[in-house]
Amino acid sequence: MTLTEDVLKSSEIEGEKLNEELVRSSIARRLGMDIGGLQTVDRNVEGVVEMMLDATRQYDEPLTGERLFGWHASLFPTGRSGMKKIAVGNWRNDAEGPMQVVSGPVGRQHVHFEAPVAKLLNHEMQTFLDWFNEANEKDWVVKASLAHLWFVTIHPFDDGNGRIARAIADMSLARSERSSRRFYSMSAQIQQERRAYYDHLEQAQRGTMDITNWMAWFLDCLGHAINGAQTTLATVLVKARFCESIAAVSLNERQRLVLNRLLDGFEGKLTTSKWAKLAKCSQDTATRDILALVHQGVLKRNAEGGRSTSYSIALQP
DSSP states (O other): OHHHHHHHHHHHHTTOOOOHHHHHHHHHHHTTOOOSOOOOOOHHHHHHHHHHHHHHHTTTSOOOHHHHHHHHHHHOTTSEETTEEOOOSSOOOOTTSOOEEEESSTTSOEEEEEOOOGGGHHHHHHHHHHHHTOTTOSOHHHHHHHHHHHHHHHOOSSSOHHHHHHHHHHHHHHHHHTOSOOSSOHHHHHHHTHHHHHHHHHHHHHSSSOOHHHHHHHHHHHHHHHHHHHHHHHHHHHHHHHHHHTTTSOOOHHHHHHHHHHHTTOOSOBOHHHHHHHHTOOHHHHHHHHHHHHHTTSEEEOSOOGGGOOEEEOSOO
16 A cells, blocks of 8 residues: 555656556556456556665665666656657766756746756766665665755756655665565655645755755654554554454445445535435435444434434444
8 A cells, every 4th residue: 555655646746647556456466466456567657666666675785876777767668758758777968958947938937956967977876876875874764865855966867856766765764664664655745745845855955055954844744654654554443443343244335335434534424315425326225225234233323313314333443
C-alpha cells in the first residue's frame, strides 16, 4: 500500500497521473505476489516501479552514476519526455540552453532556478555521490533532506530530477531504518504540501545557502507522514477487529460496501435512503439489507424514530 502511494504521488507531484491498478499490479508482479486480476504491463508504470523498488529494496547498495542512469532510463523508456526527445541515461548537455525551472506564459516566464552548467556535472555529481555513500553517516534522516535538496539543485538530467530526488530521499530513509519496508509515504505527504514544497525548494536554492528552513520543513513533513500512517494503521486495525467479530455473518456485496464506508468514518447518519444511494439499489432493497444486519446484531437502530430513523454499528470495532 505504501509503495503504491509512493509511486503514484511522486509522479503526481510532477503532474503525471498513473493508473492505480496498473501500479499495484506492477508492484505485485515484481514482488512475486500471487494475486488475481493482474493488469497488463504499462511500460511507463513499470519504469517508476523499477526505480522505487531498486531504491528501497537495495537501499544498502552504493548509489552510483550508472545506477542513476538506469533509474532515468526506466522513467523514460521511449527516450522522450512528452513530445520532446531527451538525453536518457546520461547527464544533460544543455544543447538547448541552460537548465532552468520556469513558470508563466511565453515571453513573461518567471525563472525560479537555474542549475549549474553541464560542463560541471561530472564533478558535481561525483562529489554528491561520494558524500551520499560515506559509510560513517550518523543521521540518515537528516541526510535524506540534504540529499533531496542537493540533487534537485544540481538537476543533472533533462527531466525526472524531482522523482529521482525523492527516490534518493526514500533510499536514505530506508537506510536510517535498516529496512526496505515503511508504513508511511513521504511522497504522498509532499503531494499534500506541494505548494510549500516548491516554495521551500526555491527559497533554499535562490537564497544565501542557509537551508535551515528547508531542513525544518522536510523534517516536519516527515513527521506529518508518520503521524498520518499511524492514523491509517489504527483504522486498519479497527477494521480487522470488526471483520473478525462478524466472521460468521453472511454479507452481500452491498452490505460489505456500506459497512466499509461506515468504518472509514461515514459523515452524518445512516438512513435507508443513504444506503440506497451508496449501494446503488432501491429503497426496499436497502431496507432489507439493513434489517438483516439489525437482526444479526451488526447494526442497531438509533433512538430517534419515524422518518428520521437511522442506524449505526452495534458491535464495537
